[in-house]
Amino acid sequence: MGEGAYLGFSAGSLAAILAMALASYLCRVLGVILMAHVPLTTPVRRGLAALPGSIIVAIIAPLVVRGGPAALAALGAALVSMLIRRNELLALAVGLTVVTILRALGV
Amino acid sequence: MTEAAPPPPVTLKGMLHGARLITPLIPGSLVFAAAFGTTAAQKGLSVLETMLMSAFMYAGSAQLVALELWRTDVWTGAAILAIATVVFTVNARMILQGASLQPWIYPLPNRVLWPSLALLTDANWLIGTRYHADGGRDAGVLIGAGAALWVVWFAGTLPGRLVGGLVDHPERFGIDLVMPIVFTAMVVPLWKGRQDTICWSVAALAALATASIAPGYMFVVAGGLAGSLTGALLGVLDDRRRRPHG
Numbered sequence: 001m002g003e004g005a006y007l008g009f010s011a012g013s014l015a016a017i018l019a020m021a022l023a024s025y026l027c028r029v030l031g032v033i034l035m036a037h038v039p040l041t042t043p044v045r046r047g048l049a050a051l052p053g054s055i056i057v058a059i060i061a062p063l064v065v066r067g068g069p070a071a072l073a074a075l076g077a078a079l080v081s082m083l084i085r086r087n088e089l090l091a092l093a094v095g096l097t098v099v100t101i102l103r104a105l106g107v
Numbered sequence: 108m109t110e111a112a113p114p115p116p117v118t119l120k121g122m123l124h125g126a127r128l129i130t131p132l133i134p135g136s137l138v139f140a141a142a143f144g145t146t147a148a149q150k151g152l153s154v155l156e157t158m159l160m161s162a163f164m165y166a167g168s169a170q171l172v173a174l175e176l177w178r179t180d181v182w183t184g185a186a187i188l189a190i191a192t193v194v195f196t197v198n199a200r201m202i203l204q205g206a207s208l209q210p211w212i213y214p215l216p217n218r219v220l221w222p223s224l225a226l227l228t229d230a231n232w233l234i235g236t237r238y239h240a241d242g243g244r245d246a247g248v249l250i251g252a253g254a255a256l257w258v259v260w261f262a263g264t265l266p267g268r269l270v271g272g273l274v275d276h277p278e279r280f281g282i283d284l285v286m287p288i289v290f291t292a293m294v295v296p297l298w299k300g301r302q303d304t305i306c307w308s309v310a311a312l313a314a315l316a317t318a319s320i321a322p323g324y325m326f327v328v329a330g331g332l333a334g335s336l337t338g339a340l341l342g343v344l345d346d347r348r349r350r351p352h353g
Contacts, residue, residue, distance in 0.1 A: 004153060005153055005154065006153060006154045006155065007153060007154070007155045008153035008155065008156070009153060009155055009156055010182070011182075012178075012181060012182025012183075012187070013152075013156055013178075013182060014159075015182060015187055016177075016178075016182055016186070016187045016190055016191075017156065017159050017160055017163065017164075018163075019187050019188070019190070019191035020160070020163075020164050020169070020173055020190060020191055020194045021163035021164050022191070023191040023192070023194045023195040023198065024163075024164045024165070024166050024169060024194060024195075024198050024201075025224075025225055026195065027195060027198035027199055027200075027201040027202050027205075028198075028201050028205060028224045028225060028227040029205065029221065029224050030202045030205065031201070031202040031203055031204065031205025031206030031207070031208075031209065032205040032206070032208065032209045032212070032213060032220075032224060034202075034206060035205075035206045035209035035210075035213070036209060036213055040210065041342075042342045042343075042345065042346050043339040043340070043342035043343045043346065044339060044342075045342065046302075046338045046339055046341060046342030046345075047335040047336060047338045047339030047342065048206065048207055048209075048210065048335070048338075049299075049338060050302070050303065050306035050307075050334050050335050050337065050338025050339075051203060051206065051207040051331060051334070051335040051338070052204075052207050052236045052240075052297060053294060053297045053298065053303055053306065053307050053310070053334070054306055054307060054309075054310035054330060054331045054332075054333070054334020054335055054337075054338075055200065055203055055204060055207070055310075055327065055330070055331040055334075056233075056290050056293055056294055056297070057294065057307040057310045057311045057314070057330065057334065058310045058311065058313070058314035058326060058327045058328075058329070058330020058331050058333075058334065059200075059229075059287075059290055059314075059327050059330075060287055060290050060291055060294075061310075061311040061314045061315050061318075061330065062314060062315060062318040062326055063287050065315060067287075071284055071287070074281060074284050074288060075284075075287060075288060075291045078288045078291050078292050079291050079292070079294070079295065081292075082291075082292040082294075082295040082296075083295055086295065086296060088131065088237075088289060088292045088293065089131050091288065091289075091291075091292035092131050092285065092288050092289055092292065095281070095284065095288035095291075095292075096280065096281045096284070096285070096288065099281035099284050100279070100280050100281050103278070103279055103281070104279070
């Protein structure tokens with residue numbers, strides 16, 4: 001690697017990184033700022049209450065559909081483990097064990 | 108304005124608790140960070156540029172997507188605007204995550220609130236949400252988890268960038284499934300009754316429909332919004348039922 005590979009940069013690349021950092025920070029604060037200006041009526045409260053679970057379900061739903069049998073089995077096993085013993089760490093271990101075994105078997 | 112809520116506590120104990128809660132996610136984050144570093148090397152970013160991205164963006168998926176648009180020749184204003192816009196859309200889910208945290212953390216003093224939000228990611232949002240749903244109020248948990256993962260993310264990027272190809276086929280051990288598995292597990296304690304079943308079903312359907320027609324990560328935003336709006340609608344209906352003449 002030449003010198004440029006370590007400390008190389010240009011005004012343009014720094015500006016791009018700065019712009020991306022700003023865009024990310026904007027996403028992080030925007031929801032907080034917006035909600036500070038919305039009065040907490042019953043519907044708003046209920047909408048906020050439903051939000052975390054909805055985000056999580058929205059993230060995993062396409063994965064469940066497209067992820068293939070090994071991923072599906074891992075998520076299913078983690079869910080069952082969580083229903084029996086409410087322990088995220090255990091659920092993670094169970095899910096990873098299932099997917100490792102299934103993938104080793106070529107599933 | 109509504110009545111001012113007292114600010115939540117921020118304690119060192121809470122921060123350490125948050126850092127401890129994040130430990131199961133460390134191996135996955137290290138591998139993800141190393142994968143980003145490796146890809147950055149392939150795309151021609153210098154070590155400095157790579158580390159600056161991890162330090163100031165601190166957003167895995169957005170960083171990987173940004174590498175697809177990275178230029179090694181000339182950066183025009185239009186190219187910078189384009190890459191920042193793509194990063195914004197990939198990170199747009201954090202707008203919803205921030206909104207869901209607002210009632211808890213907004214009363215924090217400004218000098219704590221705004222810097223802390225720079226540490227917001229899927230992982231500490233998830234841990235903070237679970238902690239808060241169980242009745243916890245210490246915002247240190249959210250901050251500690253975010254800070255601990257930031258260190259892991261930053262430290263994990265460097266060897267990936269320097270060595271490259273550090274981790275061959277991490278998917279063999281299901282590393283790619285760590286976050287999905289933790290997300291799935293989290294659904295269980297968050298479920299509070301029939302209303303959640305309705306809202307979450309709508310969220311899942313909206314996410315699937317969006318994922319099939321729109322590229323990128325908009326499906327998370329669409330699903331989250333749809334589920335939340337369903338919750339709000341159920342709230343309106345409840346209000347009507349309680350005050351039939353109002």
